[in-house]
Amino acid sequence: MFSVIIPILVSVALFLPTLMDGVERKIKARIQSRIGPPILQSWFDIFKLMSKEFYIPVNSLHTVTLLLMYLALQPFVLIYLITSVIHPLTDYDLAITISIYIIIQALFISIPFTIPNPFSIIGASREIMLVIVNELFLIISISLYILYSGLTSFTQTRIVSFTLHTILILLVLFINSYVSSGRLPFDIAEAEPELASGLMIELSGPLLGLLILCLHLKRFFVKLLPVILLTKLFIENNIILLMVSIIVTIIVWILYSVLSAILARSRVDLAPITLLKIYILLVILSVISYVLGI
Amino acid sequence: MNSSNKTNILEKYREIAESYKGSFSYIKDTVLITVDKNALRDIAETIYWKMDCYHRTCVGVDETPLNGYLALYHIFGDDKNGLNIIVKTITELKNPVIPSIRDIVPAADWCELEAHDLLGIVFENRDLYRLVLPPYWPRDIYPLRKNIPYNYRPEVVYSSERISESTETAVVPIGPYHPALHEPEYFELFVEGEKIVDVKYRGFHVHRGIEKLGESRTTYQQINFLAERICGICGFVHAVCYSQAVEKAANIHVPERARFIRSIALEIERLHSHLLWIGVAAHILGYDTGFMHSWRIRESIMLIAELLTGSRKTYGINLIGGVRRDIDENKIKKVLETLDYVEKDFKKLIDIITSVPEITRRIKDTGVLPKEDARKLSVVGPVARASGLDRDIRRDLPYAAYEYVDFNVPVYDSGDNLARFKVRVDEVFESISIIRQLLSNLPKGPVLNNEFEIPEYKIGVSLVEAPRGEDVHFVITGRGKPYRWRVRAPTYNNIPALKVMLQGCTLADAPLTIASIDPCFSCTDRIVIIDEKGFRRSILLNPFNRKCDLK
């Protein structure tokens, strides 16, 4: 049965993110009182980029190498997550998923440093600022989640208890996923009016298309992960859990798009500090309530 | 201002002129003082600092066909007394040297360079470099000299300007094509980390040779349409300013109804321009929804502009002696309805935009222009008013129909981006009120005076308060076309102030600060981020210590 369901869910997970990007654009357009693009527009964009001239920037062997590694690993982590929810691959799938994700992030940030364009370097250094804060608390909150629930793999049948400290840590994880998805006010690395789309500035054609596709997958992955950890509170059956999670992810995606449409961009000196304050507060509250047993 | 007071002031200027052995004359609101070039620095200091005048611009004129000399007109503005003070000096064509007044009047920096580029006037005691013309333009050809045809195109070897790439300095070109600018301009920002320490500007990508064209191919009435295409946002300002300059020089009567219609069109232009700016500012701050809604509201202004003038922009209704299109009752009704709707919707939108947390945090205390610097650089318009300089040409030297309306001039003292934002927001409401007053008092009568003759070699200086500040047109009349036509757009005076505003700001605030002067580069005529300490390193250093320095 797994041999049928896993491929289906994996292909859904690969197709859905770009579609959801189209939905997001449509929602944004509605808030801005206009019609907006067709829902499949983001897919059209990617097909179009694939049909363009294949262009590699001069002296950019490093860029292409790193980029191709990123392009391979980003779908992999998503597939790994989905597979391991249905069928355990190891006993420590949760930790492994997070580790791969962090490696991918590091890989992703290193790409723009190899491009001799100042905008991409500024974009990358801004992204580092944000990622340091964000990933640090991703690790902290996941560790706390494992500590509270004792889960190291998604397939373990222990029902996580619905307690205040778990909820607080899930809140941290959701904020974390919002920031990782690069939405306003945290899209300082791509800040179009300032940096001319930052780290993607020199890429074009098929490479850009694949990168955009992978960024959509990343957005999906960062939302799916906390959603799975949340649904784990209520659902025991793995397949149902995953299906529900995907549906909840779609809802979360819609909520996030509404939120990003009504906010403005933050500044590189403001965003990490604000985040840091919120994270520290929530984590401390969560630990206190855990100690108190609430 | 009463007449005895005016006589006193004029007497004072006569004394100044005489004390520097110059000649003095005046017509209406324009005082013309001719002095020897050696006395220029002293008289400039007296007028700019002792008489507390602003510097409007300087104009180089090739008068060789008339008297064999090159002339330089410095135009000062005594806004408090509603006077334009023109100081004229001449120099020989063979050795065209004139003392520079840049150290005394910092505002005269650019116009001196422009006179150097286009007329070959050499200014003493200052560095001269290319400002207006491209760097590959031949050295000894000065396009505004009368012996160079307007359509002269040199055989140029064009090459891109490349800033040397070394391991120590990295170059970030913000511009000439940058998404925040929408116009080809180039700034060089020297940064430490994300903090800006110095700024260099390379503009004039839009130099199209308008002034030369106005002196050669086109006729008096055609220049109205040419002037309108100086700038697509505030084009009507230029058309009105040009025709007013000619009307002043030739003493042409303009029917009252025409003056009202000009004022209405000018205010509609201000409305669309400010709504546009608020939208663009929101876009730069990443608030695209605010941008979209601001432009949605602006669209109804564009519709009434089309209704009244026949075109959404570059209205094309202005002629010397009046306007081409009349307004009827139906149109007035439509305009008033639209204004009610715009006022209501805009008020709601502004409350929302100013409550977005990131916007409030990012526009306050960024890009500060202190009052002293504003005075030194003679900045104009909303930039001046946000830095505590109370100047508005509509009130100080009324033109068109502004003497018949009541309005407030918003002035704020903090000089930051927030103040400039507030000035523009207030001005939107003022403009709506001005249009209402003008429409309800619209006098009857003709709109165009066709019967006039334009005498030769008369000087006219005209000022119009554009959405970006005062616009100055200087005309010397000629046969069938102006002998010399000089345009000083508002942004011309405001760009040098950017240097002050950007120093100490973060890179992230730079686009907003540049946009906060509402730059209109096509009127006026690139950003490279260079980090002398190698920014790969310095950007990674001091991550949390990047607050905007407030001096």
Add this chain to the structure above:
Amino acid sequence: MKKLDFLKILVIATETGRVTRKYPYEPPLVSNEFRGKIEIDEKKCIGCGACVIACPPNALELKIEKNILILKYFVGRCIFCWRCVDVCPVKAIRGTSDFELATDNISDLNEAVIHDRNECIECRGNYSTVKQKQYVIEKSPITENYVSKCPDCRRNGFINSIQRRKGGVYAE
């Protein structure tokens, strides 16, 4: 609560709804006042060139080729000011509100009105246009003989008649 005012944008968005005009599937927001492309009525045009002199960007040009005169209109350079509409003595130029001018071939943007030029009864050279001559004859009481000569021959005739002490324009 003032801090959460920014959420009200959703209220505005709901109130306004979608304002998009579905052009080209819906008529555009163009008013009758809009100044678009001009149309030259070849039946009325007399080829006098008043519009050419008034045109600020030289979108209208006159070209003389032997026995024809071509009034060229290049839409690509037109600034749509309608000065030509104002100055045309025979109201041959009509303004329209047409703005749908995009094309993939620049030669689509050219228009031309071809006029026959007059033949001078004396030197057989060409001058002015046939229709301008008709217009002048209709509007002013000048003899046909006079207007049938080219300006050069007229001048020469005038000088000759003065020399022969006959004087006057009508004498021959």
Add this chain to the structure above:
Amino acid sequence: MLSKFLKKSIWVFHLNTGSCNACDIEILDVLTPYFDAERFGVKLVASPRHADAILLTGPVTYESLPKVIKAIEAVPRPRVLIVMGSCGVGGGIWHDTYNTIGGIDGLKKILDERGVKVDYIYYVPGCPVRPEAIIYAIGLIKGLVEKKATAKIKKAES
């Protein structure tokens, strides 16, 4: 003709070569609620490397010329050039002044000399081009509307 995918998604880079701003503002206006070019898959991008089409406004001044060529070179093929406004199409009111090269006509020659290929060129007259005119041009590229402009040679009847 443009490929099927290109027609569905046209990313444009806005290149101002010395225009008066009116066309540039109208280009922005096309993206705003009343016109909403995004419904045709049009997106304004910040880098010419991402673009499919260049929206060229202005008469091309000498100062901007080298940068214009560089920007056009940076666009991956197939390249589309959409020339907007009277200045771009015919040089406009400054078609013969000293600091411009007279719009697309002069630019095409220089591009040919340098060997920079442009696959499709569209011309959109207007001063300024109204947003609807830009939408019409997009419609023309996508094949949604019929081309109306045709060269006319009329004979004046005596």
